[in-house]
Amino acid sequence: MRVVAALGGNALLRRGQPMTAENQRANVAVAARALAPIALAHDLILTHGNGPQVGLLALQNAAYHPDELYPLDILDAETEGMIGYLLEQELGNLLPLDRRLATLLTQIRVDPRDPAFDNPTKPIGPIYNREAADRLAAEKGWRMAPDGASFRRVVPSPQPLEIVELGVIESLARAGVLVVCAGGGGIPVAEQADGSFAGVEAVIDKDFAGALLATALHADAFLMLTDVDAVYADWDTPSSWPIRRASPDTLAERAFAAGSMGPKVEAACRFVRAGGGFAAIGSLADAGAMLREEAGTIVAKSAVLEWGTAPLLGAAAG
Amino acid sequence: MRVVAALGGNALLRRGQPMTAENQRANVAVAARALAPIALAHDLILTHGNGPQVGLLALQNAAYHPDELYPLDILDAETEGMIGYLLEQELGNLLPLDRRLATLLTQIRVDPRDPAFDNPTKPIGPIYNREAADRLAAEKGWRMAPDGASFRRVVPSPQPLEIVELGVIESLARAGVLVVCAGGGGIPVAEQADGSFAGVEAVIDKDFAGALLATALHADAFLMLTDVDAVYADWDTPSSWPIRRASPDTLAERAFAAGSMGPKVEAACRFVRAGGGFAAIGSLADAGAMLREEAGTIVAKSAVLEWGTAPLLGAAAG
Numbered sequence: 001m002r003v004v005a006a007l008g009g010n011a012l013l014r015r016g017q018p019m020t021a022e023n024q025r026a027n028v029a030v031a032a033r034a035l036a037p038i039a040l041a042h043d044l045i046l047t048h049g050n051g052p053q054v055g056l057l058a059l060q061n062a063a064y065h066p067d068e069l070y071p072l073d074i075l076d077a078e079t080e081g082m083i084g085y086l087l088e089q090e091l092g093n094l095l096p097l098d099r100r101l102a103t104l105l106t107q108i109r110v111d112p113r114d115p116a117f118d119n120p121t122k123p124i125g126p127i128y129n130r131e132a133a134d135r136l137a138a139e140k141g142w143r144m145a146p147d148g149a150s151f152r153r154v155v156p157s158p159q160p161l162e163i164v165e166l167g168v169i170e171s172l173a174r175a176g177v178l179v180v181c182a183g184g185g186g187i188p189v190a191e192q193a194d195g196s197f198a199g200v201e202a203v204i205d206k207d208f209a210g211a212l213l214a215t216a217l218h219a220d221a222f223l224m225l226t227d228v229d230a231v232y233a234d235w236d237t238p239s240s241w242p243i244r245r246a247s248p249d250t251l252a253e254r255a256f257a258a259g260s261m262g263p264k265v266e267a268a269c270r271f272v273r274a275g276g277g278f279a280a281i282g283s284l285a286d287a288g289a290m291l292r293e294e295a296g297t298i299v300a301k302s303a304v305l306e307w308g309t310a311p312l313l314g315a316a317a318g
Numbered sequence: 319m320r321v322v323a324a325l326g327g328n329a330l331l332r333r334g335q336p337m338t339a340e341n342q343r344a345n346v347a348v349a350a351r352a353l354a355p356i357a358l359a360h361d362l363i364l365t366h367g368n369g370p371q372v373g374l375l376a377l378q379n380a381a382y383h384p385d386e387l388y389p390l391d392i393l394d395a396e397t398e399g400m401i402g403y404l405l406e407q408e409l410g411n412l413l414p415l416d417r418r419l420a421t422l423l424t425q426i427r428v429d430p431r432d433p434a435f436d437n438p439t440k441p442i443g444p445i446y447n448r449e450a451a452d453r454l455a456a457e458k459g460w461r462m463a464p465d466g467a468s469f470r471r472v473v474p475s476p477q478p479l480e481i482v483e484l485g486v487i488e489s490l491a492r493a494g495v496l497v498v499c500a501g502g503g504g505i506p507v508a509e510q511a512d513g514s515f516a517g518v519e520a521v522i523d524k525d526f527a528g529a530l531l532a533t534a535l536h537a538d539a540f541l542m543l544t545d546v547d548a549v550y551a552d553w554d555t556p557s558s559w560p561i562r563r564a565s566p567d568t569l570a571e572r573a574f575a576a577g578s579m580g581p582k583v584e585a586a587c588r589f590v591r592a593g594g595g596f597a598a599i600g601s602l603a604d605a606g607a608m609l610r611e612e613a614g615t616i617v618a619k620s621a622v623l624e625w626g627t628a629p630l631l632g633a634a635a636g
Binding site: 018019020021057059060061062063064065068070071073074077078079080081082084085086088089092093100101102103104105107164165167168171172175177180187189196197198199 | 336337338339375377378379380381382383386388389391392395396397398399400402403404406407410411418419420421422423425482483485486489490493495505507514515516517
């Protein structure tokens with residue numbers, strides 16, 4: 001089976017945890033233990049989020065030289081290096097010596113006319129007071145939005161259209177190489193007036209990037225691994241209940257939280273509607289069971305709606 | 319022809335230049351214009367230094383959280399992402415749309431018993447006063463060495479033994495993919511007591527890593543591209559004169575500056591002695607002419623010593 005697995009950024013650096021190298025490596029090691037059995041039995045292509053990490057790099061950058069900030073595309077590339085290296089090393093340590101692994105820098109093309117560019121919604125980087133926010137908006141043309149009593153920069157989240165390195169990823173995957181790629185939703189690039197490509201100040205949703213990757217690679221399964229055991233209907237209400245199986249059409253009738261489960265459900269539906277085998281959303285520890293369709297929320301084309309048993313412990317966010 | 323080219327870190331961020339994203343991109347664009355004609359006519363595998371960039375990340379890290387410093391292997395991985403992305407994008411913009419490019423995270427195995435570990439010599443990261451230097455030495459077990467009136471951390475520079483991702487690099491190169499890899503000398507990793515691999519706090523000389531890469535890939539030519547037009551005999555003396563061609567044996571009779579040309583000459587000799595075609599050391603702008611053996615210093619097995627004409631302008635360091 002060809003499996004594309006997407007690791008949430010929060011699986012790599014838990015909410016509230018100090019952002020140290022030791023914590024990241026320990027979390028990556030946990031993820032590697034969950035993924036190694038899948039890698040042993042299947043062709044695995046691994047992608048991951050980078051929210052906490054790109055935020056950390058932006059903070060480090062601002063602390064050292066607030067007037068020489070690096071653009072998001074370069075920070076994204078740095079996090080693809082950092083996280084990809086840790087994943088490749090920890091997974092490699094659990095696999096036979098002759099299993100080849102590769103971490104590929106990945107650019108993803110977006111449309112410069114994507115309506116998201118008129119409506120930046122994704123907060124990134126440090127928090128500023130009003131004075132600093134106004135100055136940065138004037139100096140750099142950044143869009144700033146309130147965040148509590150402070151302000152943060154917001155950037156667009158355009159749709160991913162094409163994975164620039166897809167041909168290379170495909171040929172490596174076909175040769176049985178475990179490929180880590182499209183980290184952080186990929187580095188967003190757009191065609192310029194002169195036909196060249198350049199990075200853009202945007203963040204691609206990593207679940208949408210994962211769905212594009214899984215679709216383009218004709219994956220049999222697309223796993224989204226997070227810190228919640230399933231998609232819940234009516235999350236945060238007394239009638240909240242886990243969904244075990246559903247079709248895209250059934251899911252389309254319901255609303256899910258825009259910040260977290262919404263994009264995952266949408267990504268699962270995109271993959272399945274584009275002809276993919278099945279998608280599964282659930283917790284990292286259940287990855288193996290999800291691939292057997294025994295855990296998480298399974299999204300498949302003609303699945304009949306099936307509810308889960310009582311919600312598990314530890315479900316922390318919808 | 320299969321060509322391995324190594325770009326000096328200073329070709330990407332010139333001495334004294336502010337370390338901004340704009341300057342890096344502009345320098346990478348200059349490098350891409352010098353390399354694109356080679357990539358059009360040959361199979362090109364590209365590697366690069368990361369001295370200024372890893373120093374910048376260490377400074378950013380220390381400015382934000384001096385007590386939560388990331389280890390060198392992770393910073394190396396971040397610079398492989400940052401520089402690799404810029405190189406791949408700028409080169410891709412100058413090549414036909416159907417030419418495939420890939421930037422690969424690259425780990426290089428070193429021997430944990432390498433004598434370099436007893437004698438750290440490579441200064442990295444920020445400058446400290448004596449008090450901070452003593453505290454860091456006690457807290458983290460770092461070796462600190464005087465740097466003028468201040469102190470800097472010094473790390474070992476062990477010999478590169480094996481490129482972990484070599485099989486992947488080889489299969490991509492064979493398929494005509496332009497591969498960017500082994501940036502910054504590669505991420506140094508060593509086998510632990512339990513047989514697993516882990517990153518080590520060390521810096522592999524990027525020219526030695528390049529020589530290993532060129533040798534392992536059976537390259538026809540190994541170009542080391544820097545900001546000096548040739549290797550000079552008796553550098554910094556009135557009799558200083560450029561060497562046009564030489565054999566490894568002839569070069570072995572002379573001494574070259576340990577900080578800059580010494581490792582390049584040694585790397586060229588290693589490649590040629592291991593059966594490689596020829597190595598060339600010279601300035602980035604001459605890359606094409608070096609490949610035709612018409613510029614730079616050419617090192618080949620049975621070359622007869624040949625002196626250059628009058629030294630060119632702009633030779634800034636030996």
